[in-house]
Amino acid sequence: MASLPYLLHLADNALILGHRNSEWCGHGPVLEQDIAITNISLDLIGQARNLYQLAAPLAGPEATEDSLAFLRDGREFRNCLLVELPKGNWAVTVLRQFFFSNYQSLLYGQLQQSSSAALAAVAEKAAKEVAYHLRWSSEWVIRLGDGTEESHEKISEALTALWPYTGELFTPAAYEDIKSIGFALEELRTSWLQTTAEVLQEATLEMPPTGWSQQGGKEGIHTEHLGFLLAEMQFLQRAYPQAQW
């Protein structure tokens, strides 16, 4: 049985990145890619819903998928810092998506073997979609890195800015120990680094060294960006409780 904090961590990662990507809606660099990134948003928000539905019964009699998404404060969110960072320019968005999809693809591979059948089913369903996200984002990293001088410069800057946030993905929180989740989170990092190295090499980008990393999100200690995101995302339910379409 998956624990409440772990389910919330998985759901929050998906919801917050889904929300960040949705900020591109109507602002994408070209129409087709605007549609692509918002489709990815939709998939992520769908994953979040499925995971919050699993979490809700463990969170108390009043909890619902909506209350978990819209009525918790920043300190109660357990997403990694990577997903809450501002969407930045297109290079930042696609590189972050690549880092995250690469991680999620490995993670959902493991979770399909989860002892919780319900969680395994969510992972099985989502894994097929994540394969699309991973391919799409890898291709964009390569296009920008191996593209023009300007695109190369922008994605190099994005790499420098985002890299310190990737370590947290593989640093287990207290609720992510091997006994609780069924696999060693740190061990996914080897495959992650391998795929990352392949893509960065094809993109003519230099792989930064692994070392110190930013962290805290998994335990509820966030960057200043999360509060602004929640203020916008939760406004309607906070101002008009129980509002429905």
Place this chain on the structure above:
Amino acid sequence: MVTDTTIETKKAWKVLDEVMDPEVPVISVTDLGIIRELHFENDTVFVTVTPTYTGCPATEVINMLIRAALLEAGFAHVHIEQVLSPAWTTDWMSERGKQRLEAYGIAAPLPRQQVCHPQRFALEEAIRCPHCHSYHTRRISEFGSTACKALYQCLDCQEPFDYFKCH
């Protein structure tokens, strides 16, 4: 009263044959392959539905349409359950469904999954233009107007079209 559940079950399936996907209104929920199970317990019909994509916004509307159609057909109680596993695949789409998609101007999923893997810059699938039937087409984007479709263009008749991508 004893109800003949075989006849009732057949009748319920027939009702669902007429419930159309709200986003692709030529294909029914049965042709899509998202109705995984249907059975009766006393006077309640239990329907098991699986979503096409995790975030498909049509899922709730589809459940509402299924419920409304069954109630309208005279079934007293309807219970809808969602299952995620096994995950839906376009392999479950019926031949009739594929023909209807083509007639509507949406290229049907290929019988065999070709690109559902993360390999980069994979060879594009040869998708037939639903308008002029040419295979001389190109992919514009692998994400289309709904989660289940990709955008293509025919290089012969120049028409853009949706492809119901294999999944």
